[in-house]
Amino acid sequence: FETGSGLSRYSYxxxxxxxxxxxxxxxxxxxxxxxxxxxxxxxxxxxxxxxxNAFTTVQLNAAFVGDNSFSGLTSPLDGFRYRLGIENYMGDFKLSALTADGRRYVRLKPITLAARLYTYSRFGRDESRLFQMYAGNGFLIRGYEANSFYKNNGSAPTNGFDINQLVGSRIAVANFEIRLPFTGPAKLAQIASKFLFSDLNLFFDMGLAYDSDSKVAFHRQPQMVGTGAGAYPERVPAMSTGISLRVNVFGYFVLEPYYAIPFQRSDIKAGVFGLTFAPGW
Known part of the structure; x- marks a missing residue:
């Protein structure tokens, strides 16, 4: 069981x-x-x-946390992890947030099957006023990073799915991976190495960002709700698949270059490359 608190002051x-x-x-x-x-x-x-305007937030949080996983070279190999948490914000913004995060790892030598279900939701008067969350970062849904939208030579989506689909006060994500210890100790990895520790991964990511008043639909592309000036697009899940290589850099940090094929993006003709600085979930 964990508890915590924080005080933050923001100005411009x-x-x-x-x-x-x-x-x-x-x-x-x-x-x-x-x-x-x-x-x-x-x-x-x-x-x-x-x-x-400058503003101040006071945060209180509590969570039930469990972890019986066994770590490999860059990510867990077996076991499970979970976190159920609640946060309360006071000060200039008043809202609450709920976190549910469950992860399962099944070791089938030489690979590991990994799955994660994660959601973070805000509720209350100011749930949409505090900074919005972005579901397209490399730790959640790969292939939808903000910079890949803005650096795409000005290409515009033709199916209505743009970067705004990935922003909201609530997010829900599902991830699946097949992990193979690639280089490292001879007893674990496919290629023995004393210096380069890495995992090769095949992944499938799926996630959704939305607000309390969003209309969520499970289509390949969003449809418009309403007519005229008041029309707005549905929120649909973003999905991607691809391959990544997580590298343990001398025990200091883990970096993950990857190639992802995002299914909902019509502004690109192929996949996108990305880089994440984080250990495997």
Whole structure:
């Protein structure tokens, strides 16, 4: 049984950068300088139409936690883990949050079958006002990282599934992996190595981000709800499959390069590469 508390104070500093370039015969040339200046909160609110007020949060949390897993080179090999938790936020934001996280590992030498069910949900007056959560990070649903949307040469989705589908005050995720100790100790790994410890993984990820007023549907692509200016898209699960290699870097940290094929993304023609800095769940 775990308990904890926290006190956080958030404030904003907004700077404006002005870049200067050579201008010759109607053509912008090489950069020649840059200015940086602080923008007042009042000016920023008037310019961007949103308040930038400082705020304070006080958090209390408690959880039942269980772990009888056996760790391998970069992730658990056998056993189970679970966490059932509750959080309460006070201060300038008032809301509660529930966490349910269950993980099971079955060792079938030389591989391990791993599964995880995870959900985190906020409830209360300010559940959608505090920073929204993003379900597309590499530890939850691979292949949907925010930077892969913005660095896609401006390609737009044709099926209505965009980055907003992955943002919400509640998330639910299911993950499945086949893990193979790849390089490392001779008794465990397929390729003996005294320096490079790694696992090769095949994965399938599925998850959903939504809000209390979202319409959730299990389609391949979202449909519009309502008509006219008030129409909004359904929330549908995001799914991906792929392969990854988790590498234990001398016991200091674990990095995971991967290649994922995201099923819901129509803005790309193939899979996407990504990199996560975290041990296997």
């Amino acid at each position: 500093r907004i700077d404006r950068f002005s870049n200067y370039y050579e201008f010759n015969n109607g053509t912008i040339g090489f950069p020649i300088g840059q200015d940086k200046g602080k923008v007042s909160r009042e000016e920023a609110e008037q310019t961007y139409g949103t308040p930038f």
